[in-house]
Amino acid sequence: METPDCSPAVTxxxxxxxxxxxxxxxxxxxxxxxxxxxxxxxxPVVEDPEWRAFAIRGAHALMLHWASANxxxxxxxxxxxxxxxxxxxxxxxxxxxTEASVDAYRLGQxxxxxxWMKIAFGLSTDVDDLAAMLDITxxxxxAFVDATIxxxxxxxxxxxxxxxxxxxxDRLQAVSLLIAGDWPDGRSTEFALDYRLDQTHTAVVxxxxxxxxxxxxxxxxxxxxxxxxxxxxxxHVLASPGTVWGWLGSADRGSLHDATGVAGAxxxxxxxxxxxxxxxxxxxxxxxxxxxxxxxxxxMETEHTVATFDDVEGILxxxxxxxxxxxxxxxxLGPLASGHPELREAVRAYLREQCNASRAARALYSHRNTxxxxxxxxxxxxxxxxxxxxxxxxxxxxxxxxxxxxxxEDRNVRTEPADQ
Numbered sequence: 001m002e003t004p005d006c007s008p009a010v011t012x013x014x015x016x017x018x019x020x021x022x023x024x025x026x027x028x029x030x031x032x033x034x035x036x037x038x039x040x041x042x043x044p045v046v047e048d049p050e051w052r053a054f055a056i057r058g059a060h061a062l063m064l065h066w067a068s069a070n071x072x073x074x075x076x077x078x079x080x081x082x083x084x085x086x087x088x089x090x091x092x093x094x095x096x097x098t099e100a101s102v103d104a105y106r107l108g109q110x111x112x113x114x115x116w117m118k119i120a121f122g123l124s125t126d127v128d129d130l131a132a133m134l135d136i137t138x139x140x141x142x143a144f145v146d147a148t149i150x151x152x153x154x155x156x157x158x159x160x161x162x163x164x165x166x167x168x169x170d171r172l173q174a175v176s177l178l179i180a181g182d183w184p185d186g187r188s189t190e191f192a193l194d195y196r197l198d199q200t201h202t203a204v205v206x207x208x209x210x211x212x213x214x215x216x217x218x219x220x221x222x223x224x225x226x227x228x229x230x231x232x233x234x235x236h237v238l239a240s241p242g243t244v245w246g247w248l249g250s251a252d253r254g255s256l257h258d259a260t261g262v263a264g265a266x267x268x269x270x271x272x273x274x275x276x277x278x279x280x281x282x283x284x285x286x287x288x289x290x291x292x293x294x295x296x297x298x299x300m301e302t303e304h305t306v307a308t309f310d311d312v313e314g315i316l317x318x319x320x321x322x323x324x325x326x327x328x329x330x331x332x333l334g335p336l337a338s339g340h341p342e343l344r345e346a347v348r349a350y351l352r353e354q355c356n357a358s359r360a361a362r363a364l365y366s367h368r369n370t371x372x373x374x375x376x377x378x379x380x381x382x383x384x385x386x387x388x389x390x391x392x393x394x395x396x397x398x399x400x401x402x403x404x405x406x407x408x409e410d411r412n413v414r415t416e417p418a419d420q
Contacts, residue, residue: 222246
């Protein structure tokens with residue numbers, strides 16, 4: 001960096017003023033500190049003796065750094081004191097704060113600048129020299145404070161991300177041990193997770209195959225599932241760049257159907273919800289069940305965005321061998337396998353409601369007569385009528401529902417719904 005173009009007299013005035021700062025009494029610095037501590041967001045610092053002492057040392061170091069630089073190279077731009085900023089950032093983050101106090105820097109700068117002008121006017125009476133000197137150093141101290149705030153903000157962001165990664169790594173290690181069946185110390189694990197193990201757990205897996213998965217939104221999805229099922233507490237960890245694992249404490253299992261709306265048809269993520277069980281073993285079992293539901297959804301490339309273990313436990317068994325499952329669907333459903341989806345859904349709802357047409361129609365938000373026409377049309381397409389093969393037809397329809405498509409060889413075939 002080049003020294004600004006100024007006369008030898010101005011250069012000498014800057015140097016002597018900087019030397020006066022370096023030799024200034026403690027009361028000079030106290031004025032600057034008091035001004036900085038008067039910022040509204042500095043109250044936690046003022047009330048904490050240890051932190052206050054740290055802040056005072058930091059303020060001294062910054063002022064002396066700027067003064068030393070100007071004593072050696074008068075008027076030259078002064079870079080931030082990076083080493084001290086790293087320590088300041090670590091302390092700020094450890095104390096739970098997320099940004100630097102801009103007001104504190106500005107208030108301290110104003111008091112320091114007034115003191116600087118008094119020093120300059122005490123060393124010279126030449127108006128031109130004073131004007132040039134104050135113009136140069138005004139730019140220098142302003143640029144120094146701006147650069148310091150910018151550098152400190154960047155350091156705080158870096159430190160916060162580092163701490164978060166470390167915390168996430170510790171949390172992921174803790175849940176990985178629990179999932180593996182290794183039972184670490186309960187209290188330390190609960191402290192790391194901020195989550196009690198002695199309660200019922202319902203595990204959630206949220207994942208995305210997008211190139212840039214919306215992780216923050218996926219974490220919020222876990223919280224939204226927790227809210228919808230009335231969980232007393234929830235906890236989640238980043239399992240991989242595209243996957244978030246979560247656990248819901250003391251959730252209302254009967255409200256799980258309310259969670260299906262968390263991921264809509266256009267959602268960039270999918271959600272698998274495990275069983276509900278108590279204690280450490282329940283923490284593990286529920287998660288493994290959620291993973292099983294996730295694998296089923298991925299294997300079947302289902303169009304459905306949310307699945308609970310209760311819904312798919314039977315499907316997991318039925319689709320363990322995909323080729324056989326496809327043959328079973330084709331053999332059991334016949335032309336209905338490639339029929340209009342509304343026909344299959346009508347029969348599926350009818351069977352789930354134990355062949356009660358009125359309840360099935362309400363579940364589908366349809367008229368009872370419309371449902372009966374579709375059931376009749378579906379019966380015409382089935383190799384065996386519903387009343388003779390209800391169990392197999394029900395299982396085949398569940399497979400078709402979660403697969404979200406007809407059998408591979410019939411994907412381009414569609415049959416009109418009976419009521420159209």
